[in-house]
Amino acid sequence: MLNNSATLDRTFQALADPTRRSMLARLSQGPSTVSALARPLAMSLPAVMQHLAVLEESGLIRSQKSGRVRTCRIEPQALSVAERWIGERRLEWEQRLDQLGEYLATLKI
Amino acid sequence: MLNNSATLDRTFQALADPTRRSMLARLSQGPSTVSALARPLAMSLPAVMQHLAVLEESGLIRSQKSGRVRTCRIEPQALSVAERWIGERRLEWEQRLDQLGEYLATLKI
Numbered sequence: 001m002l003n004n005s006a007t008l009d010r011t012f013q014a015l016a017d018p019t020r021r022s023m024l025a026r027l028s029q030g031p032s033t034v035s036a037l038a039r040p041l042a043m044s045l046p047a048v049m050q051h052l053a054v055l056e057e058s059g060l061i062r063s064q065k066s067g068r069v070r071t072c073r074i075e076p077q078a079l080s081v082a083e084r085w086i087g088e089r090r091l092e093w094e095q096r097l098d099q100l101g102e103y104l105a106t107l108k109i
Numbered sequence: 110m111l112n113n114s115a116t117l118d119r120t121f122q123a124l125a126d127p128t129r130r131s132m133l134a135r136l137s138q139g140p141s142t143v144s145a146l147a148r149p150l151a152m153s154l155p156a157v158m159q160h161l162a163v164l165e166e167s168g169l170i171r172s173q174k175s176g177r178v179r180t181c182r183i184e185p186q187a188l189s190v191a192e193r194w195i196g197e198r199r200l201e202w203e204q205r206l207d208q209l210g211e212y213l214a215t216l217k218i
Contacts, residue, residue, distance in 0.1 A: 005127045005130075005136040008130065009127065010124070010125075012124040012125035013121070013122070013125040013182055015117075015194075016117075016118050016119075016120075016121035016122040016125060017118065019119065020118075021114075021117065021124075024198055025201075026218070027165060027196040028199075028201040028202040029201055029202075039113055062218075063133075066113060074198075074202060076199060079195055079198060079199060080199070082124075082195055083131070083195040083196060085124075086124075086195070087159045089188060090185060090189070090192065092134075092137040093137040093138075093183060093185050094136050096137070096138055096139050105127070
């Protein structure tokens, strides 16, 4: 539970930045080299690497070096955990609405 | 787009904390007073208020004061926007997998 919570902390923290979200959007369409990821971004390569490090530490991506080329891939599992957490809250909230609806219906009788 | 991006920044930032997530989990089951939200938490009331302020600024909750009692409610819209963003990435990734699958199938023929 604690570990899962720390994972969610890191995942949501990594998602709380527009550059990192744009990198994830790019990587959800397929693997990419670091230089291809950096090309559309108006920032230095060290800044790009820092964002990628945050994404990799959160488990949202992984990267592999082959010669001088580093390739990044999305790791859908971490995104799924975050999506599931939000989905569970929505479900609880919808169930609560249903119960309210049922209660209101009994009042009308 | 920019505004939407800033909203996502704030939403994911607000979600990146276990105390704030536990508050949202509580509020997804129904509205709650601040003091009821604070009760299970091992922290001072000002610390609780600060977490609630982050949640309210992100649009994830809203609160209303009646006399001396402040009641908080979840605002499911902000959670939906975050859930949708993640869901879109998953969809893109799954489509990419499907395309790879189709490509591999053509190789087998």
